[in-house]
Amino acid sequence: MSIQKFAFSPKEVNRRSFLKAAAVTSSAAALAACGDKAAIEEFLQRDFRSLSKEKIAKIIERLETEYAEKYGKPFTVSTKEAIPNTLFGYGLDLSRCIGCRKCVYACQAENNQSRDPQILWIKVLEMEKETGVDFVHANLYYDREKVPHEGHFYFPMACQQCKNPPCVKSCPVGATFTDPDGIVVVDYNWCIGCRCCMAACPYGARHFNWGKPGLPAEDANPKTHYFGNRPRMKGVVEKCTWCVQRTREGRYPACVEACPVGARKFGNLLDKDSEIRYILENKRVLILKEELNTQPKFYYFYGT
Amino acid sequence: MKKFWFKPGLILLLFVPILFSSLLLIGHQAGGKEKKDIQVPPPPLNEDTFPCSMCHADMETNLERRELVDFHDDIVLHHDEENRWCMACHDAENRDMLHSASGELIDFNESYKLCGQCHGLKLRDWEAGIHGRRTGQWNGEKQYLLCAHCHDPHSPKFPHMKPDPVPIKPGKKK
Numbered sequence: 001m002s003i004q005k006f007a008f009s010p011k012e013v014n015r016r017s018f019l020k021a022a023a024v025t026s027s028a029a030a031l032a033a034c035g036d037k038a039a040i041e042e043f044l045q046r047d048f049r050s051l052s053k054e055k056i057a058k059i060i061e062r063l064e065t066e067y068a069e070k071y072g073k074p075f076t077v078s079t080k081e082a083i084p085n086t087l088f089g090y091g092l093d094l095s096r097c098i099g100c101r102k103c104v105y106a107c108q109a110e111n112n113q114s115r116d117p118q119i120l121w122i123k124v125l126e127m128e129k130e131t132g133v134d135f136v137h138a139n140l141y142y143d144r145e146k147v148p149h150e151g152h153f154y155f156p157m158a159c160q161q162c163k164n165p166p167c168v169k170s171c172p173v174g175a176t177f178t179d180p181d182g183i184v185v186v187d188y189n190w191c192i193g194c195r196c197c198m199a200a201c202p203y204g205a206r207h208f209n210w211g212k213p214g215l216p217a218e219d220a221n222p223k224t225h226y227f228g229n230r231p232r233m234k235g236v237v238e239k240c241t242w243c244v245q246r247t248r249e250g251r252y253p254a255c256v257e258a259c260p261v262g263a264r265k266f267g268n269l270l271d272k273d274s275e276i277r278y279i280l281e282n283k284r285v286l287i288l289k290e291e292l293n294t295q296p297k298f299y300y301f302y303g304t
Numbered sequence: 305m306k307k308f309w310f311k312p313g314l315i316l317l318l319f320v321p322i323l324f325s326s327l328l329l330i331g332h333q334a335g336g337k338e339k340k341d342i343q344v345p346p347p348p349l350n351e352d353t354f355p356c357s358m359c360h361a362d363m364e365t366n367l368e369r370r371e372l373v374d375f376h377d378d379i380v381l382h383h384d385e386e387n388r389w390c391m392a393c394h395d396a397e398n399r400d401m402l403h404s405a406s407g408e409l410i411d412f413n414e415s416y417k418l419c420g421q422c423h424g425l426k427l428r429d430w431e432a433g434i435h436g437r438r439t440g441q442w443n444g445e446k447q448y449l450l451c452a453h454c455h456d457p458h459s460p461k462f463p464h465m466k467p468d469p470v471p472i473k474p475g476k477k478k
Contacts, residue, residue: 101468146464262437
């Protein structure tokens with residue numbers, strides 16, 4: 001082979017030619033070691049947004065077979081795009097939340113997060129009424145017999161779906177971006193796992209798969225979206241997508257339907273008759289860390 | 305002279321129907337958006353005790369305010385109990401109905417109308433979809449619940465509940 005000849009000719013071996021040859025042979029060896037075609041295809045898959053329709057169809061087919069084999073039931077991986085004239089907004093009534101964590105586990109069940117090591121997208125913080133919203137002294141690991149606990153209130157947090165998202169700006173490969181309906185999503189196959197987005201996010205909303213995601217087959221939700229709840233791999237970042245697989249079909253996110261006190265509200269900011277617009281027009285609303293100019297589309301409000 | 309008066313009269317006559325219809329239109333708009341028909345699941349009634357007339361039809365009505373013994377003694381009223389008792393909401397004549405403060409009968413299926421007499425702002429928020437849990441479509445049909453599905457009307461404060469498991473701290477095994 002010409003490369004080998006080139007590399008081993010004693011006269012011409014220099015740093016550059018040696019590295020070239022080493023890279024080619026080692027990647028060829030790695031691919032050969034993987035053996036099956038699917039793994040090679042996955043390795044060579046490019047940025048999803050740059051792919052043709054035919055290639056996307058092939059990828060979806062590959063993923064569906066892979067998941068079906070792994071979890072022993074048929075999977076669907078949707079690539080449904082944003083509904084036109086939609087910009088999602090979310091409302092959370094701080095005066096209602098009782099800290100029961102129902103949303104936390106409804107989210108986990110819907111979105112196929114790893115059970116072990118545990119990844120949870122929603123964090124419910126317990127805060128003291130006396131001090132008010134205070135993240136430094138908030139308690140994520142509150143262990144109470146009954147909630148709400150005397151003198152405390154609860155502050156659930158997940159991705160704020162910023163209009164000006166620092167995570168998207170910090171991604172060196174463009175694996176995370178904002179879709180037209182305002183949802184910030186991750187292309188898990190394009191993510192290189194550098195965790196720059198995690199460092200950039202001021203809300204701690206991004207989570208890294210440090211280990212191989214442990215998702216028992218019986219817990220797996222087979223109705224998935226490419227940018228949403230499809231099973232993830234080790235070494236990629238994931239985050240709340242407002243249940244993109246549900247909301248693009250007109251349904252409410254799982255947390256909204258799970259909340260027993262009805263503290264969670266969701267709707268289209270461009271529809272003047274929507275629930276979220278009613279909240280913005282009639283309630284006292286706050287956004288988190290307004291001073292950072294991230295412009296969240298997640299609005300905390302007081303419904304009383 | 306006669307002709308001079310006739311012309312404006314004719315014009316006025318022509319305008320009458322237009323004026324009238326436009327007035328009607330304004331009136332319709334002032335009445336606000338047409339109230340949508342809110343569909344709710346059946347109220348959470350106990351089959352052993354409802355319809356109330358099963359027992360109460362043959363009983364004499366005692367309107368005197370008193371502590372109940374033998375029957376309904378499991379109901380503890382924590383809902384402005386100093387000023388009210390059973391007959392403030394339940395109708396004495398028609399046992400299977402509720403009644404508003406002004407005496408109009410209200411079906412159990414529409415009990416939100418009764419609650420809304422005092423909790424008007426909550427009713428307004430509920431109708432707008434802000435108070436209470438909604439399921440269904442954010443851009444289409446939604447399911448509503450009655451006040452009584454979440455709040456016990458006799459003791460409406462939302463009950464305390466056991467929270468779901470504490471998240472595992474990083475570095476700790478399950």
